[in-house]
Amino acid sequence: MKDKSKFKLKHFINYIVIGAATIIFTILNFTGVLGLSEQFLLEKITIAIILAVSLGLVVGFLGELSLGHAGFMCIGAYIGGKISALLSSSSLGTGLPNLLISIIVGGIAAAIAGVAIGLPALRLKGDYLAIVTLAFGEIVKTLFLNSSDESFGGPIGLETPRYDRNHLFIIGFVLVLVMLAIIQNIIRSKHGRAITSIRDSEIAARATGINVTRYKLLVFALSAFFAGIAGVLYSFSNYRVQCTKFDYNYSIEILVMVVLGGMGSVNGSILSATLITFLQVQLASILTGDLAVLQNIFYALVLILIVIYNNAPALKGFRETHNLKTFFSKLFKKKKEDVDPSLVKDDEAKWNRIPTKINMDELLSMDVKVTESTMKPDKDKGGSS
Amino acid sequence: MENVLETNNLGIAFGGLKACENVNITIKKNEIYGLIGPNGAGKTTVFNILTGVYQPTWGSFKLDGEEIKNLSQEKINQKGIARTFQNIRLFNNMSVVRNVMVGLHNRKEYKCGFFTSALRLPKHFKVEKEMRSKAKELLDIFGLLEERNNLACNLPYGKQRKLEIARALATNPKLLLLDEPAAGMNPNETMELAETIKLIRDKFDMTILLIDHDLKFVSGLCDRITVLNFGQVLAEGNISDVLNNKDVIEAYIGKQEEL
Known part of the structure; x- marks a missing residue:
């Protein structure tokens, strides 16, 4: 019985591809080929990948529909951005330690929110849970919108310190790799089996002794954690966090990435997140002025074609x-x-x-x-x- | 011999409807016990109480002398009651071997923390390897080893039943509850299943409580049975006594009309 023990390329192909992309883009960046817009595109892509894969964990592997992913991202963006702003005035400055600390703090803040929303909401299933998470996203958005100017900036938004543009997308890629490692390791372990068993039949999973509530909370927290990290990256990438970005549409957009990539497929989510983000940015740069109206039509058209x-x-x-x-x-x-x-x-x-x-x-x-x-x-x- | 399961006036009411009441079942170790009765007699309700799906309105039950009260389904499973379902509930989109490995999840010897798995520490690989070989061992007993990498939903019906039993056994229970294991099977498959159940009893030293409608299957397999009708215990005891009981015959085929 020696099967399964050998090295399987298909389990590592995404690490290899993303690792290679990181190295190539890093080299291109330091030789000066990449302009500001390309760097920004790469940052956007890494953020989209983190969001899509982390939501895919909930939707594709746990089998629950969550429409509040932008809410978790919002928490990460605001808390991480605020921490970074506070740290930049201290002795740390705006260097790498500042970034790492704010990323971790932002992620943890979002994870706590994930557990807090998860505890009451995970008694619900399917459509009801979707509605609760949707409401959660809107509540978070409104909370930050109504915050005072000194705390989170209210409607003007929170200004975050400027970080060196040259490094940000590399950090994004590294975070994607770290997230992939953690999420895929869990999916391919006994805990992953427990999670997928809940998706296939919750009743049977309970009868088999799987602690369903614990695993649901865990997945929710983990997914929120990475969404929070994506939020912190977003705040660094845009210099300013405005809560209007994190609305219902954005949650749906992430969900579209997951669904297009195929439920329960990590590689699919990565691919569709990359393609959709690329498409959006390209459409926005091509169709300007009066033609800007066509952006959404083209976007929808492409989505329909892919679904067909x-x-x-x-x-x-x-x-x-x-x-x-x-x-x-x-x-x-x-x-x-x-x-x-x-x-x-x-x-x-x-x-x-x-x-x-x-x-x-x-x-x-x-x-x-x-x-x-x-x-x-x-x-x-x-x-x- | 000690009693594995002892129910004491177990009963449940859904609003005004008494689904079952005063159910007293005592199952000795290593026994195959049958629970029969017409449709809607409350047999599955008893199973649902025993596995924690419902909390009993009256009475209580003891597993291995330990009273089980207010425990969730997963806790009861960890205490040692495993079950199968009337309509098969497998993890359809997972392979056969992974289905059994989910059953092994809570065993103490395969304990492996969340972070150990996330960071792929050596223990993770050790545990995974052991779990897989243990699962294969179990599948081999049920003759499912060849199909171990197939999706569970692609198995034929009889094998799905067997897989469900294998998964329940993987949780290392003291008492195995089988809810209509022979439902929808042809006579050959039923015979084979009866052999499998006997094999489980002998090989795993298992105590089994089963529900079925096939009286031939039940009488060939069970040591003792209880007959439920309208939530009440109609008769209990040895097979031959119970099946010749007037009330039982009446419940199943009706009263003989006086000519």
């Missing part, structure tokens, strides 16, 4: 021949080896052995004896009509 591509039954054959997997296998010219049917253990071999071509001539030349029983149905038909 992913789900339309008519495109099933097209999907099977034109997808990323076959694209990559063609790219690396990895042809599937022909397996000797007798060596394959499972049913596949049995299917191979069944002759698929039916000899029609043989079938047609067969004599069919007409007996009384075969004639009878016609008789009955005649009699009734």
